[in-house]
Amino acid sequence: MKKFIRPYLGYILxxxxxxxxxxxxxxxxxxxxxxxxxxxNAANNNNELIDGTNGxxxxxxxxxxxxxxxxxxxxxGQNGLLPRGAVGVIQGSFQHLGKFCGKxxxxxxxxxxxxxxFLLVKIPMLQAVYKVVKTGKVILASSVAxxxxxxxxxxxxxxxxxxxxxxxxxVDQKAALASIRRMRMGVMHMEVCASQTSEIxxxxxxxxxxxxxxxxxxxxxxxxxEFLPENHPFKNRYFACVINVLLGLFIINKKGFNFAxxxxxxxxxxxxxxxxxxxxxxxxxxxxxVSPIEIDIV
Numbered sequence: 537m538k539k540f541i542r543p544y545l546g547y548i549l550x551x552x553x554x555x556x557x558x559x560x561x562x563x564x565x566x567x568x569x570x571x572x573x574x575x576x577n578a579a580n581n582n583n584e585l586i587d588g589t590n591g592x593x594x595x596x597x598x599x600x601x602x603x604x605x606x607x608x609x610x611x612x613g614q615n616g617l618l619p620r621g622a623v624g625v626i627q628g629s630f631q632h633l634g635k636f637c638g639k640x641x642x643x644x645x646x647x648x649x650x651x652x653x654f655l656l657v658k659i660p661m662l663q664a665v666y667k668v669v670k671t672g673k674v675i676l677a678s679s680v681a682x683x684x685x686x687x688x689x690x691x692x693x694x695x696x697x698x699x700x701x702x703x704x705x706x707v708d709q710k711a712a713l714a715s716i717r718r719m720r721m722g723v724m725h726m727e728v729c730a731s732q733t734s735e736i737x738x739x740x741x742x743x744x745x746x747x748x749x750x751x752x753x754x755x756x757x758x759x760x761x762e763f764l765p766e767n768h769p770f771k772n773r774y775f776a777c778v779i780n781v782l783l784g785l786f787i788i789n790k791k792g793f794n795f796a797x798x799x800x801x802x803x804x805x806x807x808x809x810x811x812x813x814x815x816x817x818x819x820x821x822x823x824x825x826v827s828p829i830e831i832d833i834v
Contacts, residue, residue, distance in 0.1 A: 554681035561673040564645050564652075568666070571653025711815035712823060719779065719820060722772030729770075729777040732757065736781050740796065741789040754796055755803065757781065762809045779820050786826055797831055 656663050669676070726733070736753050739745050761774040785793040804814045818831060 550681045554677050557677035557680040558673065560641065560645070561676060563641055564649055565670045565673065567642075567645055567649030568653045568656065571650055572656055572663075707815065708819065711812070712819040714812075715775075715816040715820035715823065718772045718775040718816065722774070722776035725773050726776050726780065728773045729757075729760075733777045733780050733784075737784040737788065740781075740785055740792040747795070750792070750795065751799060754781075754799055755808075758800065758803060758809060762813055775816070775820075778817060779824065782817070782821055783824050783826070786821075786830070793830075 652666075656666055736757060739753060740750050757774075757778060761771070761778050764771045764774060782793065782796055785796055800809070800814065800817065803809045804811065821831060822828060
């Protein structure tokens, strides 16, 4: 059950990260716009007169020669009625919590918004860049969400989860996913078996070396990978070496490559290697550019 829950927890975390990032960016841009508008209004001098009554702003319109009254805050909102009952209490609690969080966000973002707004006012050329960034806030929020998931788990970790948890994936798809993970984790540390890999490629390509010696070296390499424990630090490194040998033979000597593939299939039938190992190796060869026809699996 845990294998099915973990991927969805990752999805939820990424969605929450996206929503929070989008909210913070929208809030920040709104505050910056407010700073810019305030500066522009102060420069234009609209001659707003504050009336003695709280929440009423009187603006003189010189075009019509009339006073325009804007009511911004009046007491007794919603006719003085308040929600009652348990639902009203819960709703009120959420509203208070939302207001508290909103105030906290405003306190944190206000200094940043003022600094950005001041910079944009003093350097008008930057406002064009600011508009482009503001338009792409969804892209920015998506990047933050993906970055959050990347910090929590690498691709190799998610490949394991998807391979085990998604029931709709075929066996071949799971094998391909596992082989990609093994290559990513092993290809950077192939020094463990690099000398052995080069020696096998050279001997398997040499027509003067007898088949028994070639077979023995290849079996030793395949067996070393097969019998290493899953959590052993050399497990993925030997997988990368196996793939390197087979791809090297595919490029240099097709006859040697065909010999190695037939040997691999024989080891599978004898039970010397598991079907999972065989599928992972074949999947990585196909990903590496080897046609299925070359492997005789179609």
